[in-house]
Amino acid sequence: MSVENGDRDGYTGYLTTGHEWNGLKELNTPVPRVLYFFLTLAFLFSVGYWVLMPAWPLGVTYTKGLLGVDQRNLVTASLQEAALERRVWTAKIETEDFAKVQADPRLMAIVRQTGGALFGNNCAACHGVDARGGPGFPDLTTGSWLWGGKPEDIFNTIRVGINSAHPDTRVSQMPAFGRDQMLPRADVLKVASYVYSLSHPGAGELDPAKVEAGKKLFATNCVACHGDDAKGNPELGAPNLTDRFWIYGGSFETIDTTVWGGRQGHMPTWEGRLSELDRKILTLYLVDKRRAGP
Known part of the structure; x- marks a missing residue:
């Protein structure tokens, strides 16, 4: 080996290992001390984590750690807190009339978020993700509503549907004046x-x-x-x-x-598919979309 022969790089002053590639010699440089420092720090952190936190599986159980942290309990507590908070705002939306909910910025922020998800999952297939409809499906962002645009009207339309299977469904049909020979x-x-x-x-x-x-x-x-x-x-x-x-x-x-x-539109009844709360949130969401629309 060239190290034994004292082959030393003339530029850096380090001994070489004797390995050479296309005229390039590998230097036998020492490992930087800072690397040892970080390796030691990482080792100490690992040992500390193993001692303090749940870490090692032991058959049907595991080491609990000195801190006793349990992510399952943390998630459960978080879900309980979220459910408690949800009960607060759902109770307000359920009990207060449409005008009061619309006048509450905090409740309307929740309506926009929750209503957007409800609309996307249940209504967007026909009315579009932007609620602007398409051929055969009305634009819900305008002020032109077939069965009335008051929140109470919209809520009832969502409940019973149009030409649906609901016993109280809204019913309408445009006659075929030409096909049925009512007019030449x-x-x-x-x-x-x-x-x-x-x-x-x-x-x-x-x-x-x-x-x-x-x-x-x-x-x-x-x-x-x-x-x-x-x-x-x-x-x-x-x-x-x-x-x-x-x-x-x-x-x-x-x-x-x-x-x-002639024409005969159809809208399903959502009374058996969505809760009264969800239908009210959808109604508020649509009224809000209409105000934001052109």
């Missing part, structure tokens, strides 16, 4: 023209004569549900036809399809 094809187009003009005033592509004829047909066939002013009837689930919020789409072609073939 030409008259369906006239009604569609008038309805389209309500939410698109001044639309240049419409024939004024058809719009006027459609208005008369609307008065004969549609006002019983949608009202003389076409603003709908929440008691019947009839939508407002004068705004820009449409469940199935507000284009002329879609309105024509609706008048011709």
Whole structure:
């Protein structure tokens, strides 16, 4: 070995080990003392941890440690504390009316968090994660509600559903005026023209004569549900036809399809699936989403 021969690196002054790779020689440098310090510190910490904390398995048991720390007991205590805290705010939401809960910032912060989870797990599949709906499913962030937008109305809709199996379900159906031969094809187009003009005033592509004829047909066939002013009837689930919020789409072609073939939406009853508390939280969450929406 070159160490025995006293082979010393001329630059650092350290002896070499005799190993050489492509002209590079390995120095026989001593281990830094700081490394021994940290190794000793790590060893002492390990010994201290083994003595103080649960560490070694002993068949069906384990060493408990001098501190007697038990993570299971800590988790149990944490869950009990969380349950106690939950009972406090759930009791308030259950007993106080909608207005009082809405006026409490702390309770509404909980509603937004808990309601968001409830909505995502139960409602987002139809209404979307942002509650803005899609073709056939209403946008819940607007002020246009078929069965009324008061918290009490929304709460009841969630409870009984629409055209659902609940005995008190809300029931509504748009007749198929064309398919069921209630109106001839030409008259369906006239009604569609008038309805389209309500939410698109001044639309240049419409024939004024058809719009006027459609208005008369609307008065004969549609006002019983949608009202003389076409603003709908929440008691019947009839939508407002004068705004820009449409469940199935507000284009002329879609309105024509609706008048011709009719519509019948469906929403399940959640009375047997969600507790009354969860339904109330969902209601508050949706009212809050509506206020935050456009």
